[in-house]
Amino acid sequence: MLEIRDLSVRIGRHQVVAIDELTLASGDRMGLVGESGSGKTMTAMSIAGLQPRTATVSGSIRLNGRELLGLDPAAMAEVRGTDLGVIFQDPLRALNPTMRVGKQVGEAIRLHQRVSRRTAREQTVELLTRVGLDDAGRLVGRYPHQLSGGQRQRVLIATAIACEPILLIADEPTTALDVTVQQGILDLLVELSTEQGMGLLFVSHDLGVVRTVTSSISVMYGGHIAETGPVESVIQQPRHRYTEALIAASPGRGERAGPAQHGRRFRVIEGTVPPLGSFPSGCPFRGRCGHEVPDCAMAPPKTGPGPHVFRCWNPTAPAGDEVDARTH
């Protein structure tokens, strides 16, 4: 459904994206992960034709066989109103502050279907209810600033899926939201993708979040794709040194951070190990910490030889080692 080949994005003399190949099958959900500045957003924006004016994009981006690169802005806007939906981190910026939310969603519906304003209004309420907004009938009359962050993101999702796109690009859609509403939005994206057979390209720096949403991961590093694969095999057996470092930097080895880890215990052990990448994947201290859990979350060191301090998630750790995960 999405086929990217030889994609290059340059800003001035600086090449910020260089992707040989990236593909997504119909209805699949892929996470695009990587540290800040690795080129995730620039890749996502280039697919949607929303890259900065100063950027030069070349190569090939095909959506359902149709080449997107080279389309004029009007044609690209039409693609965004039909086959492609886009949602961003900051819904307040993406929504029109001067227009009631009902009208914004209604316009997105009317872009796609020739229906009367009245029908569009009815469909708007249905759509807002579908994205989990209770009392949609009342919310339609509000302006974006009169909604909470979570409600705004749901409105933006409703706008993006109004045209029943075949691909939804979601760039850090929950990063700006309170942790208590994040999971609801993530669940909604998975649900919509499954129900509508909609592909999802989910951009995030947070492996834990990606793990709960997507089935595959592409790891970006310095504008390149370092590796691609099913989400669990990339996390459990990273092939690229950079992926290992990204996992190490992620709390609980890709597990969700925040309340989900609250109350879990870990032991801190120290030791010297060879430089990153030169020991086999898995825990170099397996056995020494006194437990053998199947998914030992021992994180490899970030760089160089030790000594390194390891945090070992260990559900059977003795009472004395109990630590609140959130404070570490």
Ligand SMILES: Nc1ncnc2c1ncn2[C@@H]1O[C@H](COP(=O)(O)OP(=O)(O)OP(=O)(O)O)[C@@H](O)[C@H]1O
């Ligand atoms: N408008 C811009 N003008 C010039 N350079 C830019 C612009 N936007 C991004 N860049 C550069 O392009 C590179 C890739 O940026 P991009 O925003 O795609 O990274 P990212 O992986 O999405 O990071 P983050 O997670 O912080 O959003 C970086 O080197 C960044 O400095």
